[in-house]
Amino acid sequence: MTTGHHIGRPIVVIEGVEKAFGAVTVLRDINMTVSTGETVCIIGPSGSGKSTLLRCINALAPVTKGSITVDGQQVNDPKLDKLALRRKVGMVFQQYNLFAHKTALQNVMMAPIHVLGQQRAEVEERARRLLAKVRLTGKENSYPGELSGGQQQRVAIARSLAMNPSVMLFDEVTAALDPETKKEVLVTIRELAGEGMTCILVTHEMGFAREVADHVYFTDGGLIVEDGPPADLLCAPRHERTRAFLDQVL
């Protein structure tokens, strides 16, 4: 069951990417193309380099070899304006990372005001709409410490969306949540994907991947072992390693 929205031109193109931390190579020969409106899930055992790959896309981690382009912009160009790139790429983290000294509303408003230089009144109106969209009306003035994990994660999603990104990266965003709050967050992401937002998710939620993904990549040991539509990869994997992994998690 895909969402049936329009998939457009390639926006994130990853070619022959290798990433090493000192002597340890965590990614090798990664090739991936994500088009606008597409939802891509990356699955695989822990330590297979999935999160690192996401962090390479918005230049939080530099690649060792190969090329990544986002909307035509070379991410590994030394002259890259990292801030310009990051305005286009939103990212949500496993540990939410909300700014603890700011309310939910302020968390959402900060970057548009201080990074994009937009008008406060206009930003506030949009921030309130975004919080309503992630079903947090009434929590605008709560501090992160007063919110549940699922609520914090939805504030984090709204905070990223406030920058009007072209691509959203989700790094195991439900891994720290209990089953009930997990669902609130997944529903939010599904809606987002349904509206045509380009999403790249690292996830351990196989059911969710099958439901929302247009394309699934299985990584292991820093390599993409296989990829394909969720129905094929998750139900009829071609590779032994994929099968073994799915047997363990399903």
Added chain:
Amino acid sequence: MKVLLTPRIEGFGGSRWLKPIASTRALAAVVFVFLASAAWAQAAAPAAQASVMSVLWKWAPLIFQGFLFNLLVSVGTMALGTVLGVFLGLAQVSPYRGLRRAAWAITQFFRNAPWLVLLFYAMLILPFQIGPVALPSWLKAVIGLSLPVMGNIAEIVRGGVLSIPTGQWESAEALAFSRRQILWMIILPQAVKRMIPPWMNQYAILTMATTLISIVGIQDGLTMTRAALVAEARTDLLVPMYLMLLLMFFVYCYPIARATLSLERRFAVKI
């Protein structure tokens, strides 16, 4: 004396700033020791002399004036040391390696130097005036004492910044904040809370250390006390006279120590 030895008797309600009962008891204990020593001196003194209390009373305004000078120096030193220390501490978390290392070396040097030696250095090296601006000896003392304070505050700032989880940096970076914005808008506002208790602690330590300036010839509370003792030339006054000065410091520093404790407890639960 028993009350002084009683461990912290307050409960876990960390939101109250000062525990009135504990403070009152400690103060009462010090006053008690003071009066007891005065009474003892009185009993030992020959009948012809003026009473200890009346002598103390006579000198108290002068000694208090000297004590106020200690406070003036402590406030000036803390202000200068804090400004310098903040820059030095931030330099220690700079992305530029050279700057980071230099700041680290300066911090370590001044943190591990005896205060009195630095004070001597400042008194001897600094000129009497810089251009048209005269440099009185108390100002030199402020500069000299602010150096170790700077080193200690640099460490407090560095520790405070590093105590904020790296996730805060990462998520701010992902939102395209610049490094400077992240530091001033996101990291420091959270870190300041954690820096306040050690900063206050540093201030209390500094206030007590300001009596060092009497050694380099500045008329502070200790100098005044000594002068009074010389003028009276009575050995029985030695203990009560110094105790009077100690009492002044105690009354000033103890509440700071209490407030530091309760702030520490209050901030410890957050985040």
